[in-house]
Amino acid sequence: MVDDLYQETILDHSKRPRNHHEMADANRRADGYNPLCGDRLKLYLKVENDVVKEASFEGAGCAISTASASLMTESLKGKTREEALRLIDKFHTLLTTDTPASKDLGKLVVFCGVRDYPARVKCATLAWHTLKSALNGTGEVATTE
Amino acid sequence: MSTPRSILETGFDVEKVREDFPVLKQTIHAKPLVYLDSAATAQKPFVVIDAIRKFHEVDCANIHRGVHELSQRSTAAYEETRGKAKRFLNARSRSEVIFVRGTTEGINLVASSWGRQNVSKGDEIIISAMEHHSNIVPWQMLCEEKDATLRVIPMNDRGELILEEYEKLLGPRTRLVAVGHVSNALGTINPVRTVIDMAHRVGALALIDGAQAAPHMKIDVGLLDADFYTFSGHKVFGPTGIGVLYGKAKLLDAMPPYQGGGDMIRTVTFEKTTYNEVPYKFEAGTPNIAGGIGMGAALDYVTNLGLDRIAAYEHELLVYGTQLLSRIPGLRMIGTAREKAAVLSFVIDGIHPHDIGTVLDRMGIAVRTGHHCAQPVMDWFGIPATTRASLAFYNTTSELDALADGLRKVKEVFG
Numbered sequence: 001m002v003d004d005l006y007q008e009t010i011l012d013h014s015k016r017p018r019n020h021h022e023m024a025d026a027n028r029r030a031d032g033y034n035p036l037c038g039d040r041l042k043l044y045l046k047v048e049n050d051v052v053k054e055a056s057f058e059g060a061g062c063a064i065s066t067a068s069a070s071l072m073t074e075s076l077k078g079k080t081r082e083e084a085l086r087l088i089d090k091f092h093t094l095l096t097t098d099t100p101a102s103k104d105l106g107k108l109v110v111f112c113g114v115r116d117y118p119a120r121v122k123c124a125t126l127a128w129h130t131l132k133s134a135l136n137g138t139g140e141v142a143t144t145e
Numbered sequence: 146m147s148t149p150r151s152i153l154e155t156g157f158d159v160e161k162v163r164e165d166f167p168v169l170k171q172t173i174h175a176k177p178l179v180y181l182d183s184a185a186t187a188q189k190p191f192v193v194i195d196a197i198r199k200f201h202e203v204d205c206a207n208i209h210r211g212v213h214e215l216s217q218r219s220t221a222a223y224e225e226t227r228g229k230a231k232r233f234l235n236a237r238s239r240s241e242v243i244f245v246r247g248t249t250e251g252i253n254l255v256a257s258s259w260g261r262q263n264v265s266k267g268d269e270i271i272i273s274a275m276e277h278h279s280n281i282v283p284w285q286m287l288c289e290e291k292d293a294t295l296r297v298i299p300m301n302d303r304g305e306l307i308l309e310e311y312e313k314l315l316g317p318r319t320r321l322v323a324v325g326h327v328s329n330a331l332g333t334i335n336p337v338r339t340v341i342d343m344a345h346r347v348g349a350l351a352l353i354d355g356a357q358a359a360p361h362m363k364i365d366v367g368l369l370d371a372d373f374y375t376f377s378g379h380k381v382f383g384p385t386g387i388g389v390l391y392g393k394a395k396l397l398d399a400m401p402p403y404q405g406g407g408d409m410i411r412t413v414t415f416e417k418t419t420y421n422e423v424p425y426k427f428e429a430g431t432p433n434i435a436g437g438i439g440m441g442a443a444l445d446y447v448t449n450l451g452l453d454r455i456a457a458y459e460h461e462l463l464v465y466g467t468q469l470l471s472r473i474p475g476l477r478m479i480g481t482a483r484e485k486a487a488v489l490s491f492v493i494d495g496i497h498p499h500d501i502g503t504v505l506d507r508m509g510i511a512v513r514t515g516h517h518c519a520q521p522v523m524d525w526f527g528i529p530a531t532t533r534a535s536l537a538f539y540n541t542t543s544e545l546d547a548l549a550d551g552l553r554k555v556k557e558v559f560g
């Protein structure tokens with residue numbers, strides 16, 4: 001019934017989010033806020049020589065936003081800043097257009113169902129807005145608006 | 146999914162009533178629509194749809210000052226609604242009924258017209274902890290402009306106002322108390338008669354936000370002794386973009402206009418303009434004529450059904466729904482006031498309201514999820530959002546059964 005949206009991987013990551021903790025020695029941080037649902041998220045990155053070594057997050061949201069943050073932190077490890085920025089665009093394209101998913105997205109393709117639920121796109125993008133602001137180091141609270 | 150008639154004691158013939166609402170007869174994602182979002186906007190009966198259609202098909206013209214037949218017809222139809230609203234609220238005079246866009250504009254009108262004239266530095270305005278943003282922000286803006294102070298009546302963990310605390314907030318600097326009659330996020334029916342009396346005792350005025358009361362109970366502004374009372378047409382089964390602000394005549398007379406433009410003037414020269422009498426002084430520009438006519442039909446409709454019967458039937462739905470939901474493990478009701486309208490706001494352990502809302506939607510069940518324009522209420526309960534099923538007299542016990550089944554399905558998916 002809603003299996004197209006809540007695929008197994010999404011449910012798994014929402015129930016047992018990976019990298020779900022504070023990171024004391026992070027060198028990039030950003031806060032995200034979705035004013036529509038009040039969800040808040042803190043993202044931590046450890047970036048060395050332009051490569052994301054570690055990523056983690058804190059905060060509780062809906063299944064979609066939690067799974068998105070969890071899978072995002074997994075997929076960031078080892079990516080350069082440039083690659084991470086490009087991934088943000090590819091993820092956004094996946095959620096908002098019908099174009100075939102980029103192979104670089106890997107497991108993240110499980111979010112393709114979200115495009116049929118326009119009210120939920122912002123849940124899926126919250127972590128990614130926050131990532132952008134962490135990478136760009138703007139220090140502002142990223143919002144989905 | 147048909148409800149056995151009159152299984153409830155009130156014997157309200159809900160199946161017959163449902164025939165009046167065309168929108169209810171549809172399927173959503175191949176399931177019969179279960180509309181449980183009437184607090185956001187109520188559905189419209191045929192009589193409202195027909196009245197709006199007839200206006201556009203037969204009577205359409207601008208109102209006031211027209212000598213031609215159509216203009217006279219449309220003026221008469223629009224102004225007839227003023228009389229209906231007067232009776233609906235039991236106001237003393239038609240001139241105490243001002244047409245506005247809705248509750249939000251009603252409150253803004255008072256804040257901007259009465260507030261600018263009567264609130265000054267050091268004065269105080271009191272609202273409550275359970276207000277809708279539209280009964281918070283206009284007062285914040287006024288207080289900021291005037292260097293006045295906004296005070297907030299706290300509530301207990303059932304979501305009831307604490308009147309002893311309210312008593313302590315009242316004082317010689319209190320100018321106005323603005324409180325909701327019924328909370329949209331919690332369902333609490335506030336003791337507004339007492340709230341108003343207490344305000345009057347210190348010489349303050351009282352404004353009541355009736356957005357959630359008008360669809361569910363009989364309102365008597367005379368009995369309440371409210372100074373201002375406002376509601377939205379679209380929540381009482383009328384169209385959007387139209388509503389009513391009631392104000393006591395002597396207050397309205399003394400207040401400056403709200404917006405400038407056509408209709409609100411008596412004479413205009415470049416040197417000086419004199420203003421029209423109330424209520425027209427507050428109604429600049431071409432109003433929502435079709436909306437006003439539609440709202441008139443809606444007020445007739447609920448009056449004919451009988452607000453006392455509506456309230457009694459909805460109370461039975463509320464009791465039924467509350468019992469049903471309380472049997473779902475991990476579900477916590479938010480808002481358990483002893484006096485409550487038919488609003489079921491709740492959270493379920495470990496499952497976000499947005500996920501609940503999405504799964505229910507796929508089962509044809511429309512509920513609202515989020516902060517319900519009452520973020521301070523969510524903060525008070527320490528939650529980001531709730532899921533809210535808000536009922537109207539066209540809802541049935543079997544729809545509540547469907548909701549409970551839906552929630553069990555939600556728990557299966559996310560449990």
Ligand SMILES: Cc1ncc(COP(=O)(O)O)c(C=O)c1O
Nearest residue numbers: 247248249277279329354356377
């Ligand atoms: C208690 C309350 N007050 C005010 C409003 C605002 O009404 P409107 O948006 O029709 O102006 C609402 C609508 O949700 C409400 O529930």
